[in-house]
Amino acid sequence: MLPTDDLKKISFTRSIRDGDLVIVYERHDVMKAVKVCENSTFQNRFGMFKHSDWIGKPFGSKVLSNKGGFVYLLAPTPELWTLVLSHRTQILYIADISFVIMFLEIVPGCLILESGTGSGSLTTSLARAVAPTGHVYTFDFHEQRAASAREDFEKTGLTSLVTVGVRDVQGQGFPEEFVGLADSVFLDLPQPWLAIPSAERMLKQDGVLCSFSPCIEQVQRSAETLRSKFTDIRTFEVLLRTYEVREGKTESSQVEGGGSVELPPCKKRVRSKEANDTNGDSSTVMVRPCSEARGHTGYLTFARLRCLS
Numbered sequence: 001m002l003p004t005d006d007l008k009k010i011s012f013t014r015s016i017r018d019g020d021l022v023i024v025y026e027r028h029d030v031m032k033a034v035k036v037c038e039n040s041t042f043q044n045r046f047g048m049f050k051h052s053d054w055i056g057k058p059f060g061s062k063v064l065s066n067k068g069g070f071v072y073l074l075a076p077t078p079e080l081w082t083l084v085l086s087h088r089t090q091i092l093y094i095a096d097i098s099f100v101i102m103f104l105e106i107v108p109g110c111l112i113l114e115s116g117t118g119s120g121s122l123t124t125s126l127a128r129a130v131a132p133t134g135h136v137y138t139f140d141f142h143e144q145r146a147a148s149a150r151e152d153f154e155k156t157g158l159t160s161l162v163t164v165g166v167r168d169v170q171g172q173g174f175p176e177e178f179v180g181l182a183d184s185v186f187l188d189l190p191q192p193w194l195a196i197p198s199a200e201r202m203l204k205q206d207g208v209l210c211s212f213s214p215c216i217e218q219v220q221r222s223a224e225t226l227r228s229k230f231t232d233i234r235t236f237e238v239l240l241r242t243y244e245v246r247e248g249k250t251e252s253s254q255v256e257g258g259g260s261v262e263l264p265p266c267k268k269r270v271r272s273k274e275a276n277d278t279n280g281d282s283s284t285v286m287v288r289p290c291s292e293a294r295g296h297t298g299y300l301t302f303a304r305l306r307c308l309s
């Protein structure tokens with residue numbers, strides 16, 4: 001749940017309470033969302049952790065297990081939620097999400113229309129971006145997916161910012177009650193061109209639409225449809241390169257003649273001078289590209305509604 005302060009504003013500075021959702025962080029690739037429950041425990045390979053020890057601690061605290069192991073208790077930000085949520089569909093990840101929020105010009109108070117909801121990965125970030133006075137109306141034609149998304153938004157404390165509707169947006173378009181009210185529209189649908197005429201009617205003058213599609217053929221067809229009523233049509237593919245940063249020892253190897261050479265452990269290396277000076281250890285910080293970096297996710301096509309006058 002996005003923690004709120006006494007005035008119901010999202011706040012990551014307050015302490016953990018009974019009933020809060022926290023992200024139990026072992027490593028950047030080992031995290032779990034856990035609801036804090038005074039009498040419960042959390043078990044992992046480092047031992048057993050009592051939830052009662054977590055209550056009252058600030059988000060970000062390091063907490064110990066019965067065996068002296070530790071984890072961090074992090075606030076369930078949209079960035080972390082995207083990494084731990086249950087995947088009921090393909091989802092949008094942080095690189096695409098950040099780009100969408102920037103290019104759709106989403107700020108507090110905006111009214112956003114989205115379809116499909118999928119696993120709610122993007123919706124969670126949209127909700128935080130429009131908080132505290134805006135709203136996200138998201139539609140999926142799959143009833144069970146919509147219901148699961150609603151449950152997730154309850155868990156993450158977003159119900160006042162998000163409404164989930166069950167609707168075939170490709171067939172019926174967005175509900176008429178939103179005509180001319182949307183600051184932006186986001187589509188992640190298999191045939192987005194079918195929903196574009198409706199999206200156009202929903203947008204305020206100068207509003208921006210974004211469509212996410214994994215295949216370039218979908219992009220071409222959407223762009224064809226966009227041409228009649230939209231301007232500034234642009235497509236992006238966001239490719240993220242992630243680097244791993246870790247402490248390590250410089251490896252040495254003997255060479256003929258008795259000397260030794262240092263093997264370059266990675267692309268960039270920063271010596272830990274203090275460590276070298278004090279104990280002669282060759283400790284380094286190693287920075288290298290992650291082997292499991294994500295490649296192509298999809299294409300983001302943006303277009304601005306053409307002004308009539």
Ligand SMILES: C[S@@+](CC[C@H](N)C(=O)[O-])C[C@H]1O[C@@H](n2cnc3c(N)ncnc32)[C@H](O)[C@@H]1O
Pocket residue numbers: 089090091092115116117118119120121122123139140141142145167168169170171188189190
């Ligand atoms: C790839 S998922 C969306 C993932 C979402 N962007 C996220 O980040 O979690 C696509 C969703 O579109 C929904 N969908 C497909 N056709 C639809 C239609 N005609 N109307 C509404 N939703 C539809 C599917 O049920 C699916 O949940």
